[in-house]
Amino acid sequence: MTSVVSGSQPQRTIGAWLKHLVWRVMFVSLLVLAFIAGSIATCYVTRGERVAVPNVVGKTEPEAREILEKQGLRVVIIEVPDAPEPVGTVVRQNPKAGSVVRRPFPVKINVSRAQ
Structure with a gap:
């Protein structure tokens, strides 16, 4: 059981x-x-789509800003005092022209300024 x-x-x-x-x-x-x-x-x-960074060296600051912003890139201004180029001219950019980045990547432009 x-x-x-x-x-x-x-x-x-x-x-x-x-x-x-x-x-x-x-x-x-x-x-x-x-x-x-x-x-x-x-x-x-x-993430944003890829875009080639345009060349803005030698352009004026407003021209460079317009070109970069039309590409969907952010603009960061770095002032360069006493540059040999005329005041308000882009003397350098980072990243370099032709670099492929994703929007809205910040592009640093060095702009000549009087001191």
Whole structure:
């Protein structure tokens, strides 16, 4: 005769416990991979499109600003006192003309200023 204890649960074997653990680890791993893939996709999609930086050296500051902003680039002005070029002229730019960057990349232009 077998006795039944009320309220008791059947015991799991080690194999069943291990199988359950493997499934949980696989599920969590898939969630982590999905999160990483989503993050990478978001970074890729939200970045601007690529554009070649135009040459603005020798142009006036307003001309250079207009050219760069039409390309969707940000302009950062760096004043250069006592440059040999006429006042208000772009003497240098960074990145150099022809460099490929993503919009809205900041382009630094050095502009001659009187001191």
